[in-house]
Amino acid sequence: MIGGVLLEIVAVGLVVVGVAFLLAGTIGLVRFPDVYTRAHAASKCDSAGAGSVLLGLALHDGFAFGDLKLVLLAILVVVSGPTTAHALARAAMRSGRRAWTRDERGPA
Amino acid sequence: MSVVFDAVMLLLLIATAITVARARDLVAAVVKFGLYSLVLCLVWQHRGAPDVAITEAAVGAGVTSVLFLLTIAKTARSERG
Amino acid sequence: MRTFALALVLVVAATMVIGIAGLPPHGDPDGPVHTHVGARYLEQGVAETGLRNLVTAVLLVYRGFDTFLEVVVIFTALVAVLALPSATRQPPPPRGEGAAASRREADDAVPVSPVVFLVVRLLAPFIAVFALASLYRGHVTPGGGFQSAAIIGAMMIALGLVFGREHAARLVPHGAKAWLQALGPLVFAAVAFVGWRLTGAFLGFPADEAAYALREAMVVVLEVAIAVGGAVILAQLFMALDAPS
Amino acid sequence: MTLLGLDLDYVACIVLFCVGLYMLVAKSNLIKKVLGLNVMETAVFAFIVTSGMIDGGQEPIVVAGSAPPYTSPIPHAMVLTGIVVAVSVTAVALALIAQIHAHYGTIEVDELKELP
Numbered sequence: 001m002i003g004g005v006l007l008e009i010v011a012v013g014l015v016v017v018g019v020a021f022l023l024a025g026t027i028g029l030v031r032f033p034d035v036y037t038r039a040h041a042a043s044k045c046d047s048a049g050a051g052s053v054l055l056g057l058a059l060h061d062g063f064a065f066g067d068l069k070l071v072l073l074a075i076l077v078v079v080s081g082p083t084t085a086h087a088l089a090r091a092a093m094r095s096g097r098r099a100w101t102r103d104e105r106g107p108a
Numbered sequence: 109m110s111v112v113f114d115a116v117m118l119l120l121l122i123a124t125a126i127t128v129a130r131a132r133d134l135v136a137a138v139v140k141f142g143l144y145s146l147v148l149c150l151v152w153q154h155r156g157a158p159d160v161a162i163t164e165a166a167v168g169a170g171v172t173s174v175l176f177l178l179t180i181a182k183t184a185r186s187e188r189g
Numbered sequence: 190m191r192t193f194a195l196a197l198v199l200v201v202a203a204t205m206v207i208g209i210a211g212l213p214p215h216g217d218p219d220g221p222v223h224t225h226v227g228a229r230y231l232e233q234g235v236a237e238t239g240l241r242n243l244v245t246a247v248l249l250v251y252r253g254f255d256t257f258l259e260v261v262v263i264f265t266a267l268v269a270v271l272a273l274p275s276a277t278r279q280p281p282p283p284r285g286e287g288a289a290a291s292r293r294e295a296d297d298a299v300p301v302s303p304v305v306f307l308v309v310r311l312l313a314p315f316i317a318v319f320a321l322a323s324l325y326r327g328h329v330t331p332g333g334g335f336q337s338a339a340i341i342g343a344m345m346i347a348l349g350l351v352f353g354r355e356h357a358a359r360l361v362p363h364g365a366k367a368w369l370q371a372l373g374p375l376v377f378a379a380v381a382f383v384g385w386r387l388t389g390a391f392l393g394f395p396a397d398e399a400a401y402a403l404r405e406a407m408v409v410v411l412e413v414a415i416a417v418g419g420a421v422i423l424a425q426l427f428m429a430l431d432a433p434s
Numbered sequence: 435m436t437l438l439g440l441d442l443d444y445v446a447c448i449v450l451f452c453v454g455l456y457m458l459v460a461k462s463n464l465i466k467k468v469l470g471l472n473v474m475e476t477a478v479f480a481f482i483v484t485s486g487m488i489d490g491g492q493e494p495i496v497v498a499g500s501a502p503p504y505t506s507p508i509p510h511a512m513v514l515t516g517i518v519v520a521v522s523v524t525a526v527a528l529a530l531i532a533q534i535h536a537h538y539g540t541i542e543v544d545e546l547k548e549l550p
Contacts, residue, residue, distance in 0.1 A: 158331035166339035194460035266522030
């Protein structure tokens with residue numbers, strides 16, 4: 001009984017933390033000035049956010065065998081998100097996109 | 109709840125379709141088309157068509173986008189006029 | 190041009206709005222979609238075909254002829270793309286003095302990040318397992334021949350993008366390439382002929398209880414042929430469009 | 435959901451179809467035209483899938499734990515074949531566009547019309 005309540009608290013906590021991360025990532029994606037900072041915000045916060053939301057959902061209502069799918073999905077998101085951001089930032093670098101600096105007041 | 113989800117998804121679908129039409133940069137248009145396909149895939153999963161959703165996710169967002177990008181790399185990147 | 194397009198779109202939209210005004214509301218259990226042949230498939234499909242995923246049942250057993258022609262269509266599309274001159278023309282391989290330099294140049298042109306290389310190589314087997322699982326369990330879960338063809342095709346394209354043209358070309362064994370491309374239409378025709386000999390109808394499936402195993406085998410052969418043939422055709426379309434023109 | 439007696443899901447499909455049609459007719463760039471064709475195709479698929487859905491319906495897979503009502507499987511089978519045909523059509527069109535660019539150096543229809 002107590003274990004169930006604890007599990008529920010952990011699950012809801014994970015989901016709340018994940019949503020907070022996702023919100024921060026989305027704000028960063030909209031507000032940051034250039035492609036590198038945006039990739040930074042999107043990859044870090046979205047993998048942390050989606051990963052912990054998925055883990056929280058897996059723990060919600062107890063952990064059943066079918067919830068392994070959600071854990072696998074969380075691993076997939078955590079692996080593929082940063083890789084995508086890396087590829088994007090690398091492509092931007094190679095095509096000569098310069099990083100934002102304070103003197104320029106925004107990207108060209 | 110389901111009605112709200114449906115309405116938001118359909119509005120998002122129409123908005124992405126219009127941004128595909130408005131994009132001058134062809135690569136941006138193709139990326140937006142991939143986003144459109146993924147939203148459509150969510151709508152179909154929600155409407156009890158998981159088979160169609162899987163195929164659309166792999167074909168519409170994956171294969172079609174890659175084919176478009178290959179052709180753009182061979183031709184011109186941005187639309188004139 | 191723009192005003193003409195807007196006028197055309199408005200006319201088409203008005204026509205279609207008039208059209209949908211006369212349609213029965215969707216989602217109604219008593220609508221015509223759900224009361225005619227669809228209802229019969231839902232009630233008797235499992236008993237008649239032995240397939241629990243009724244989408245697969247409709248695709249292969251009830252509407253097999255459509256699917257046959259559709260497989261022929263994608264094969265024809267591949268033939269059409271391959272018939273264009275640039276798809277088959279290969280650049281001559283660099284020889285002698287400049288070979289090493291030009292190969293290095295080609296390497297520099299599209300370098301693949303080691304991180305992306307590693308992650309795609311790690312994920313590819315999992316994608317392949319997912320595709321095979323959706324094929325193997327396609328009769329009880331969402332999935333089946335076309336779905337796994339799309340997934341395997343997408344995986345082959347991802348591998349081709351990361352490993353480069355030469356390695357990607359080796360994914361499809363050279364000697365078997367022609368047969369694999371035509372696998373869908375060929376196997377469909379063969380199964381249709383077997384069905385004709387057994388039941389007297391082209392693409393017929395034996396319906397009696399005794400032929401359960403045979404019917405199952407026909408469906409499995411068709412699914413595998415669609416999955417393999419479709420994936421090879423998708424990968425070949427990618428290779429053809431990727432070829433330098 | 436209905437508005438003025440019109441089913442809003444169907445109206446959304448019509449809007450998508452019209453966006454695709456506009457791209458197909460008004461845009462001069464051939465790649466944009468093919469993208470518009472793809473949007474039109476997906477709008478038709480969305481229309482067909484929507485017509486087969488049922489209120490509270492489940493996916494048409496009869497296993498333990500599933501119960502009627504099921505969505506109609508016929509539209510799903512039609513759309514499944516349609517998606518694969520659509521990607522084949524797109525591939526043929528794109529291969530032709532690459533050929534046109536190799537021969538004439540442009541893929542804008544108004545410039546192609548000017549060519550001798």
